[in-house]
Amino acid sequence: MNIVIGTVLLWALAFEALRRMRRDAPDQLPALWVRTRNLMIFMVPRVVVGLLGAGFIAELLPVDQIQRGFGEGSGLIGVALASVLGAATPGGPFVAFAIGAAALKAGAGWPALIAYVTAWSVMNLNRAIVYELPLMGRRFTLVRAAVALPLPFVLGALALMFPA
Amino acid sequence: MSTQPPDPPAKPPKLIDGAFLFILALALGSGAAVFWLKGADRFTQILLHDLGLSLALLPKIAAGVVIATALPFLLPRERVLALIGPESGLRGLAIATAAGAVFPGGPSVTYPLTIGLMAAGADLGAGVALVSGWVLFGLNRTLIWELSFLPAHFVALRVALSLPAPILMGLIVRRAMRTGAER
Structure with a gap:
């Protein structure tokens, strides 16, 4: 359902962009189609192969152990462990937030959970390998990973210092 | 509104590069491991599921690509x-x-x-x-x-x-x- 809504919304935007192209720069349309075709040829094999790889890797990773691992964590070690596990959690938001919710029920603290969700958001290895590296290139991926790396630890530590 | 063609000039991106070979090797390796450890049935199930997901994503990707390529022109x-x-x-x-x-x-x-x-x-x-x-x-x-x-x-x-x-x-x-x- 989510995919359908997003697709409809994006096509509305795409048609609006095409309408403007026809109005303002009709002579550029052939160049646009060449680029669109090139980018599609570039992206489709990467997305298909990436999704297949992600599916197989998710099957091999012990997701239930990830949840157990940071459910018991506490303090800075718990934050660090949760950060690593967050980066390693495969799959979409459903998996990560379900693990987070289960860990919360099992007694995980907010600092570890913040580190986990933040690490999953910014460091997500799954997304980096499937999408970011092939689409954006090594330089962009490494630069962004380098500046994002401290964030889960910093936010987890902040949550430790100022308990809500 | 500017109608200058955006630079850098349109050139076909390199189709097979290191990053692609990397994710390809990852998919083949993990696919083989699933086949080996969990059996052919589970392997086929995941394969079909993710191929279906790719197919469902395709229209969305196409729209995103049209928007992304039109932006530098617009x-x-x-x-x-x-x-x-x-x-x-x-x-x-x-x-x-x-x-x-x-x-x-x-x-x-x-x-x-x-x-x-x-x-x-x-x-x-x-x-x-x-x-x-x-x-x-x-x-x-x-x-x-x-x-x-x-x-x-x-x-x-x-x-x-x-x-x-x-x-x-x-x-x-x-x-x-x-x-x-x-x-």
Whole structure:
């Protein structure tokens, strides 16, 4: 359902962009189609192969152990462990937030959970390998990973210092 | 409105590169491992599921690609440069972060969009801020998924703590780029 809504919304935007192209720069349309075709040829094999790889890797990773691992964590070690596990959690938001919710029920603290969700958001290895590296290139991926790396630890530590 | 063709000129991207071979090897290796450890049935099940998912994503990807390629033609380069170019300052990074947070669509859309904006004049710092804004605050994900699983209080605290992060990351990237350029 989510995919359908997003697709409809994006096509509305795409048609609006095409309408403007026809109005303002009709002579550029052939160049646009060449680029669109090139980018599609570039992206489709990467997305298909990436999704297949992600599916197989998710099957091999012990997701239930990830949840157990940071459910018991506490303090800075718990934050660090949760950060690593967050980066390693495969799959979409459903998996990560379900693990987070289960860990919360099992007694995980907010600092570890913040580190986990933040690490999953910014460091997500799954997304980096499937999408970011092939689409954006090594330089962009490494630069962004380098500046994002401290964030889960910093936010987890902040949550430790100022308990809500 | 500018009708200058955007630079760099359209050239077909390299189809087989190191990154592609890497994810290909990963898919083949993990696929073989699943086949070996979990059996042919489970392997086929995952294969069909993910091929189906790719098919379902295809129209969305196509729309994202059309938008991303049209952007450099439609947005006047001077305006993109002023808004989110290398000299756009904190305001530019804030705009890029907000754009990442509100734009609908997953990675198959946001990354091409970032490529399009960077081709239109956005700098690496703004690109990093945009992607960070999306991964930390993507409204679709935060509203639909995070709030249905985790307490609203928790989500509010996480978002509040994360708020300055994309702008800070963009600033660090810009500073590093500048130092790198001077050297």
